[in-house]
Amino acid sequence: MPMKTYADADGLEFTASSPDSANKFADFTSSYMGFRRETGAILKDITDADPDMPMARCAKGYLAKLFGSSNHSARANVISADLNDHIKATNANDREQRHAAALTAWCAGDLDKTTRIWEEILLEHPQDGLALRLAHFTHFYSGDGRKMRDSMARILPLWSKDHRNYGFLQGMYAFGLEECGQYEKAERFGRAAVERNPQDAWSVHSIAHVLEMTERHEEGIQWVAGLESDWSTVNNFRFHLYWHKSLYHLERGEFDAVMRIYDEQVSSDIESNFYLDICNCSSLLWRLEMFGIDVGGRWKALVEVAKKHLEDKDLIFLTLHYLMALIAGGDKVAADQMIEGMQNWSTMDETQARVCGEVGLAIASGMQHAREGRFKDAVAAMEPVRYKLNLVGGSAAQRDVFVMIMLDAAKASSDALVARALFAERLGEKVHSSWTW
């Protein structure tokens, strides 16, 4: 089909075979920003109707990369190579070519370059919601709250407040602010976003983080529960909001409630092998155990999923959570295999490989030592990297599990002075934490 240039309602130009493709792509972007379940289906409609549209092909590669696993990455590599061959034959515009280059860089493991390309696209095309949301994702998995925050601060003044997706921007900005510890401002932006659209799960989530970090656990339970009928309409991200709810209950010592939410929600779709589900589950079970709760045979199902990811070399944050399941679930062979894979990964010239070497391996070894009762070795492994923990990505609330594991080992070790120091550190931030006290 002959390709022409068509613009969507925001004036963003697409090379496509019909104006419909450009408009549908805008729908896809909105759906992706809202974690809507139909996101994949919308893209499939576009690729079925307009298989040569460069941005549709690129988005297919992006979605594959977003799964953060070796088999999906292998698929993304093929899509990216095809796109690079194909793009020369189309009259793809500069923005589309840059997106193709971002996908290429992502497939090559150069996450820094990937994010830089998206940010460069946004300088010229601030209305490119896909570049904007993807940059938010990779800033998040680089553990860089300031970049998350500033990426949105640059864009917000350039968007009309009447834009249908403006609330998503407010929510992303809120999340960046929260990760920078600017809780009041974060709360203002997050609440404004949720007021616009209570189904905007990421914005609901920004406030959930504010309430977690400011230790407003009762309010957190009310906040998440009050909006449940809205945010629970989104994709598996909804289970992460149940995870947040569990954290509030955990701090309040309401372990039965945590177990119930774990069984009914957090772990309910573990078979679908979505990375965030495993992250939620591993970190919640390990936390429960550190609170002295017997989690029974719950690790087993996580081990089965984690074993599918022994070769993953995408995001260190995910790898560490798979490893948690293998270690805690007692599959030493698989855990050793995963750590060996991490050692190989750390020698590669890739963004996340460097983080794996700099911080990931230390956490991995600390977790293994801690689980096998070598508490002093666990502290010795983890303590030197505790100020670099943010590099593994994810949120401060998520990374807190690694801090807790280190503290738990310090408590069990015979080094009372180190333990006292580390617990005092955590109390400095979380004054009311029942677990720390």
Ligand SMILES: [Fe+2]
């Ligand atoms: Fe979260």
